[in-house]
Amino acid sequence: MEVDAPPPAAAGGAGADHAGKPTAGSGSHAAPGGTPGAASAPHADSSLHAPAAHHQYAKTPAELLPLFDPPSLDKLKAVGGIEQLAADLRTDLKAGLPTEARASSRHAALDVFGRNDLPEPRMHSLLDFAWDALQDRTLVVLIIAAFVDVAIGIYKAVSGQDRLGWLDGVAIVVAIIIIVGIASGNDYKKQGQFRKLNDFSRNLSVIGVVRHGESIVIPTRELVVGDVCQIETGVILPADGLLIKGYGISCDESSLTGESHACDKDPASEPFLLSGTKVVAGMGTMLVTAVGPNSLNGRSIAALNVEPEDTPLQKQLGKLADQIAKFGLISALGMVIVLVICYFAIKPPEPRSGVRIANDVVNILINGITLVVVAVPEGLPLAVTLSLAHATVRMLKDNNLVRHLQACETMSNATTICSDKTGTLTLNRMSVVQAYLFGKAYDRDQLAHAREQIPEKWLHLVARAVNVNSTATEKPGPNGDIEFVGNKTEVALLTWSGAVGRPYAQDREANRQLGMIPFSSETKRMSVAVQDANEPETPVWLFTKGAAELVVRSCSQYVGPDGEPRSMDADAIARCDAQINAFADESLRNIAVAYRRLAPEDVPQNEGDHLPSALSAQQLVLLGIFAIEDPVRPEVPGAVKTCQNAGIIVRMVTGDNLATAKSISRQCGILDEFGIALEGPVFRELTDEQLDIVLPRLQVLARSSPIDKQILVQKLRRRGETVAVTGDGTNDAPALKAANVGFSMGIAGTEVAKEASDIVLLDDNFSSLVRAVNWGRSVFDAIRKFLQFQLTVNITAVVLTITSSIYSTVSGERRPESVLTAIQLLWVNLLMDSFAALALALDPPTPEMLQRAPSRSNEALVSPVMWKMIIFQAVYQMVVCITLYFTGHHVIDLHGESHGGVDARVATLIFNIFVFCQVFNEINCRSITHDTNVFRGMFKNRIFLGIIIFTTGAQAIIVELGGRVFDTVELGGKGWGISIALGFGSLPLGWLVRQLP
Incomplete structure (x- = not known):
């Protein structure tokens, strides 16, 4: 489900296909098929005792296992806490594994603690x-x-x-x-x-880690004990570990514990993160303490001997x-x-x-x-x-990774496809092309010369709001220049802020982050509270960005052409709405940026605290609205036409506003003169009798939530349709499960979405779905x-x-x-x-x-x-x-x-x-x-x-x-x-x- 405001993401991860989606911190673990008569894996305890090279570490797998079986704070304190444990594992809680002798250290960790991979089922002769x-x-x-x-x-x-x-x-x-x-x-x-498919699927799964202070992305199979792993909303934890720090971390542990409610995590009181469980909210870092067959999830899977159905x-x-x-x-x-x-x-x-x-x-x-x-x-x-x-x-060559074999059969009967927009129908190559800043509109040419038209002080304030409220990060490019990685919308905003002369690193170093409000599909925004790193008594700035029409409604003021705050009255709201609609008519995405000044005592002072969402819901001051372009993939109109010739109805389901959605759907050939386009809240209120009239002609569902997508899928299936649906976010999982065939995104998709899907689109491309x-x-x-x-x-x-x-x-x-x-x-x-x-x-x-x-x-x-x-x-x-x-x-x-x-x-x-x-x-x-x-x-x-x-x-x-x-x-x-x-x-x-x- 597409939305408009960015959430936390693992540094270095692949970007999501729109603002507001978590970056892909890890890939899909499951693979289709299996070998007949698969033999059970070796006994789970086979690697619990340290073999050669154990003298390099103060702890062995057998000594670490009791920490999680069951999780116990007393046992953690007995080994000296997480700091002492990190020292015993020869790692640093901030910088991760050291560079020096990195390869030899990693091989030593593999020798002692094993690989982050389950033993292969025996190949039958x-x-x-x-x-x-x-x-x-x-x-x-x-x-x-x-x-x-x-x-x-x-x-x-x-x-x-x-x-x-x-x-x-x-x-x-x-x-x-x-x-x-x-x-x-x-x-x-x-x-x-099938073995080749399984190997490919395992290599597809990736995770962000910090090694020698540098954020990188590695295959989850290469994760070792002692790694500092970056986690975020949507990640399925690939190993057991301890929470180092986090912002509003909450995990769904029902797959292991049977508890239906999410478990809040805290470095002091509840730091235990269990492999195979889902991060349903927040972001943070984790010290890896057990991998592969030594982890809780690994031992559970290794004990199974399940024949493929x-x-x-x-x-x-x-x-x-x-x-x-x-x-x-x-x-x-x-x-x-x-x-x-x-x-x-x-x-x-x-x-x-x-x-x-x-x-x-x-x-x-x-x-x-x-x-x-x-x-x-x-x-x-x-x-x-x-x-x-x-x-x-063969479908792998067409960028379709089949996780469940029956999906191949079912796709032959597909009668409707409910597709996301960003990255699937569009290129997911976003750039800021227009803006509405300080009460004035700037077209493409004017925005290119913004530094000549807008005072530097004002520009730097907007750039600061962008730089500090971002989960995307920068890293050296192949040619020695700096490039941004992460959420594509955030990358577009950070690129703009760099172009106006405000370096990302400068703002990150100059501001101390006090807390965060992670992205939510309900609020469609994210916020961060920062303070001058060198002046702890200075006021706190709460910067917010998200879906423009929603953020504008939370603003009581806006910064005018003179740089002074003005009242956000009805006329100002009307001007903002007109500009939003004008951008949307050009198929541009609207992201609003705003701020709020707070007294230090109004904000928790401990780094990593999860702030109440109410702080960003009112009394904001609007800085501006950015119009971001994401062109339609050139092959999509032809692919949509092919689907229509094959008797398949294509519907676009997006988080964008109605005007943007209608404009892009016409470019794709989805919305015709007889089609209906609705917004999610309106769709939700339709009666069954109205749905019977609307559904056959419904071609666009805009400003929709994941729940709207799930409801749409369920209603279509009740009408006898065979439904294929695409999704990339954690909240898309119910819709992916509800569909006859669920397609997740291999690039922008979260781990939860991939686990819930039947097929992974490796290139996030609608044309690949048509080939499926x-x-x-x-x-x-x-x-x-x-x-x-x-x-x-x-x-x-x-x-x-x-x-x-x-x-x-x-x-x-x-x-x-x-x-x-x-x-x-x-x-x-x-x-x-x-x-x-x-x-x-x-x-x-x-x-x-x-x-x-x-x-x-x-x-x-x-x-x-x-x-x-x-x-x-x-x-x-x-x-x-x-x-x-x-x-x-x-x-x-x-x-x-x-x-x-x-x-x-x-x-x-x-x-x-x-x-x-x-x-x-x-x-x-x-x-x-x-x-x-x-x-x-x-x-x-x-x-x-x-x-x-x-x-x-x-x-x-x-x-x-x-x-x-x-x-x-x-x-x-x-x-x-x-x-x-x-x-x-x-x-x-x-x-x-x-x-x-």
Whole structure:
């Protein structure tokens, strides 16, 4: 939620996207996904005792642990207090770790106190995944049956009946090994992809620290015991520590203690800061005393062994797979029963030996079990996982860090996006371009020459108000010059104050800070009380800056053109409002700066005290209003238009005033002539009946609070919308949680916002969010493509196997088996599950995906268009194969050794045609809509092309050289021509089906 006044921020942190937001002191800790079957981390106490180099420190982890378990002031006093503890840890409470031998000191701290990182879950080996795959009961039964077949074959070979009788069983076992191997390889690759995501997420998390008196930002993984860490509103504490000093620090410790209320922190009475808890108010510094598995949060996490949950789509597909598997099991069981009855009921021309009966019954069982293996669509969950793993890794390149996998799926159904303005729709490159100072307006040219037009004394007063009331800091730039880092609005103001000749460092050194009123989203302002550092008896100045229209209402006076305070009467307020609106019409942000003189006795004299907010709510004297420019990102209007073409409504939710919000939203293409723009307070008062009228046309919500954003999200969801929302502040967390998909900002976002979000926009750019929508649709389409392909194969394989098996038995032929043997069906199963999942699940997103309306969350996975394609393709394949089964030797005039009641070459031809139908249908399934161009983007998917080429080549080897193993014979040119021609028929058939209404 956007606001207009800056809060405290960690020095050196990345700036927020507007005034009033905390700077990003730390990044997101969580990452998407995980590895299957993650093993529990090593025991939490494994590093509590100091190993080598402990003699450099007066304390060990084991000695520091009792301070926080539970937190105890008596124990802290027993070790000499925080000052003595800092000395024991070889650090300084103000300057932090020393520069000299910094690297060696840090390595010593790592050796003794450990890294600020939890132990990685054990990487599973290929054998681990293979073992998991072999837990499938159907595969186990098939393996047992195959070994029985091997045993019978060996007996026949030894007895001289059939020297190669054992080959069929061995071939089935080898095929199972290949299937398990490929499935395990896919799982292993997926594990590696998720590990990369986890590593990236951990490196993204940063925190501000002081080392040798210099404020720097480091990855939280590099935090060591003894560091002086800067904390602020919105930070999730990355380690255990003690509060050195702070302004109004309050923490939400419910994640550890279960207490729902925030806990106020104080260096004297309550200095204990617990890792994993949220700073909900204030700013300060902390001495780090425990990191990684030695911290309270680390020990809690290390004790967990949580398996990653399936995503909603995985659960939905799991249920569908179970239903298909039941159908396959019932079909196979019915087939086995019918075959066994027919086998024993029909007398053969010649008596059967006991070995032959056993062999035939085993063959019947193997065919039945193989049919179950083929029918069970284990490739469905695999396709989801592969597609999600591929998408989440590729989305990193599009600046989307996916923290929760289901967000990818949900984005495919997004119908509305509620977006912040600053940094997301705009560049977040702020500069002061106009101003209203001392009762006079200054345009761009006039402001550039302010030093020539405004007395130096007055300018320095305004600059002082800016310099001392700021959380941004300065540091040496790459070229040796000074640059500011922190909140972007504050940086713009500090840059202006430097330009008028008032150095930031000079004011900070000349003024002693007595207290602070941190930024609040309710008051939209922040204030600081200062006094001359060398004259403790001089008056106290309370400087305030914040949202202009609100600060003006708190002013009883303003400084006029003569430099003297004048009454803020109705005419003066009207002039201020007119100037604010004039700036807003130019899409400029308004920040007012004011002051108040206080007697020393009216302000607490202890540095770090939290002042009552009432001090800045009245009797202020207005110095001026700054107009700050933040240009719209050039790519945003096009991205908004893309969303609208995709059936997604974009709404802008901002803390800016209504005029500024409307101006910028028009530039972005969000607000049109039919749209409605409201302010938060007005929106809050709408009744449900009014909301039903307003919500469909609501495009801009201005001057809104985080609560307004949360209410908007909840109301939209109740109307059946799938809502994506962006947020960067701590107070945006409820809205991010309430949305179907929450996007936090990787640059300007607070730690709390990132923890509450599903996806982190690493560049804070709206265009990256649109790419997330495209990836979401790509994932959903990939699953539907695979589903369309798999159901076609399942139906055809089951019907063809049952038909040929029953006919061969009833006709009294010597062997009751399917025209597609067990080993051939296992090859088809490999094509269907592993290879097809890889080929179809990894199609990249296309622009055409954003040219259609979003799917509804309750929409069936298999659409009517898909059902038409499945039925027509399955019927085509069944008609071709069954026709050849009964009349093949007449059609192609091929004669050879009999195989299961049909000529061996005809059986090979049917097997070849069946496989090539799947190869060409795989291409056909790249489209699940009425789009007839199934080749669009195909040549960009190298994996798809590789699988098509490999499948074709492998099939040729199987047919021509498979011989006894695959029960095939050479086909010759005529047979291959027929196979490819009939397989290719799937493509023109698909084109015709897509022409149907």
